[in-house]
Amino acid sequence: MAGAERALPKARRLPRAVRERQMVDAAVRCFARNGYQAASMDEIAESAGVSKPLVYLYLNSKEELFTAVIRREAQALLGVVAEAVVDRSAPPDERLWAGLMAFFTFAAEHPDSWAVLSRQARTQGEPFAGEAARMRDEITAFVSGLIGEAALEAPGGAGITGRDVDALAQALVGSAESLASWANETPGVTAKEAAATLMNFAWSGLGNLMKSERWSPR
Amino acid sequence: MAGAERALPKARRLPRAVRERQMVDAAVRCFARNGYQAASMDEIAESAGVSKPLVYLYLNSKEELFTAVIRREAQALLGVVAEAVVDRSAPPDERLWAGLMAFFTFAAEHPDSWAVLSRQARTQGEPFAGEAARMRDEITAFVSGLIGEAALEAPGGAGITGRDVDALAQALVGSAESLASWANETPGVTAKEAAATLMNFAWSGLGNLMKSERWSPR
């Protein structure tokens, strides 16, 4: 009983930067659980422990808040992946492995972030749309690059066209997304397992492609 | 008085089944373009050429309408794929190829249907959630089956566990989804190309796996 004469449950008068972070954190949670439309500003404000006007004072609108969320989380995700693959002297398969590990680890450690990003990555109707899609494109482009590099090293270029590369990148990114979400909702699946599955699935397939061992109908 | 005093410009008094189909068609369009939350019942009713109360009379609620949409479209998609792979005597790779062709063809021919299905397939927050997820699970299970079969035929089972199989199925389904959406929004990409990409990407990868040629870190 001594001390603590009025337990202050909600820390008040915090500096703007701190409050702003709290708000975006809350928004990540809410958008992750309900999606953009169904999440309400009331809910977000309450979840952040502040009043609605303060959210508007700092973040201006639901749309800007969402944009801030996507940007921050996308930046974080891209950041860890980029750092993992930064060593350009490493062989492509090791770079891919490192990137995948970083990616699956991020998704596992920040399930809400991943939920927001993946949910919105393919949504087009919304007024903002692009923000998340842009990040996906960035990742896809990076993967395209990796695959392209590998193709160049292949004996005879393996007859792989630019569109082939794009399509393969789409496939690879799609399977990574799918695996990440599945891993998050399936108890006991680790980031390493997910990465290994994808590595095996993808890399050996790509390897065969590079050796011109293509499957064709009939 | 004699003769057509009611000049039915908008065909009225149609049998229930027909009206219902019109409504679900309209709903597919609207949900595809705007998503579940942003699509409005007003919009759907107008797009179907009927009054709102009629929509409620036949479909009861927005949620049930959406469920009906997902069910019908999922059924259609599953139907064409199932029919394509029905010949259990065919070799697994040919069955997979046939299934992929059916899948990508459906997605290409019914872009709105595919948009609704894929957009909702991984959404969890909504009150209904399951409907679309259920279909995805069904497809994934079928793919798991195919992969499992292949593993059994492999010399020594190749040391592939049940969860390996599930993970591979998730990866495969994810890449199919990603490729389908990419194909739909990229002019000039045909269903056959998409299917071929995936077949090469996946099947050879799987083939290597079966031969125990696994990639592992270090």
Next chain:
Amino acid sequence: MAGAERALPKARRLPRAVRERQMVDAAVRCFARNGYQAASMDEIAESAGVSKPLVYLYLNSKEELFTAVIRREAQALLGVVAEAVVDRSAPPDERLWAGLMAFFTFAAEHPDSWAVLSRQARTQGEPFAGEAARMRDEITAFVSGLIGEAALEAPGGAGITGRDVDALAQALVGSAESLASWANETPGVTAKEAAATLMNFAWSGLGNLMKSERWSPR
């Protein structure tokens, strides 16, 4: 007690046109008493005996509702004035008298209408602005016409320029506005008195002007 088994205080299910009129009526009252900004849609809906959504269904927005109000009331006012002065063969003073009588009578009989119109007639900041100002300009132009006619008949045109005419019209309209509002808030002042005051004030002044009896400083 007999009969009236469930006194229906609010007539329900009225045809759209009727409801719409009720709403605009209510809006006239509210805008008159509180001005555009301070009047709330809740208040207007309640005053009209309907729910807010119905107001929006029929009138679309506060701005459109206000525009509808101004348009309807301005039309009504212009209508009675125009009808009063329609006989172009009558001498100008009689036409002016008839117009003033019509104007002051309208203002007296529809004090709310007059309040809305006069309050908004000179407001410029609002997003719509023009609607009411347009009506004032129309009236002013008509008065300009009358004065211009009179000037033409004057011996030697009396040296009156176009801008003189405009200025005189502004003065005349301003005094009419002022008198109308004063009459409405001063018990016992009739429309006829107000019209007579203005007629004397204005017409004789104009008469002198026409005779070139101008006042000048020094």
Next chain:
Amino acid sequence: MAGAERALPKARRLPRAVRERQMVDAAVRCFARNGYQAASMDEIAESAGVSKPLVYLYLNSKEELFTAVIRREAQALLGVVAEAVVDRSAPPDERLWAGLMAFFTFAAEHPDSWAVLSRQARTQGEPFAGEAARMRDEITAFVSGLIGEAALEAPGGAGITGRDVDALAQALVGSAESLASWANETPGVTAKEAAATLMNFAWSGLGNLMKSERWSPR
């Protein structure tokens, strides 16, 4: 450390009177452009170059701030007009002329002040209402006095009643208001022109009245 370590870019710590003037100045601008309701305290504080709490510290509330604005501007307007007509030995027409010149000059030189005053002069709904109306009444009373004086000098009193005088004053004030606003929004119209128009319009009309030359219907 030595020397100007506080480089006060925005002059800070000003004496209260100065700050207060800045705030009221800013308020005049904002209220003039947007009206009472639409002007926001944020806007006013920013326009005054101070923080909102300071505005509240000095002016207490939006309503009091507005009252302060009206009072100051009305005082200023009344002041210049009163000074212009102070010579009670001058003939009435010259006093009126001097008053009108002062009025139109003020309106032209302080368009924002005039905008606030005229916009609010006839507004009744607002909670304060009176402040601006009071000033108008004061001016009207003064004009009434002038007209009454003239009537007394007229041969036989010209049969002019007290209410006639009030009505004429309303008309005169109304036309002055209208002309002032018109002059402010019409490029090239000078205060002198406006005053001359009104003088001619009004004074000759009044003169006729005094000579019992009344217009009457029929």
Next chain:
DNA sequence: TATGAATGAGTATTCATTCAT
């Protein structure tokens, strides 16, 4: 079978105002 009329319950957003320093 079909609809025009109507609303309860929200949602994003804004604003005057105050507290703690």
Next chain:
DNA sequence: TATGAATGAATACTCATTCAT
């Protein structure tokens, strides 16, 4: 003297849903 941080209360507008016919 001066302000950054914070909010209660309102406001315009929307939407899924139902009633009466």
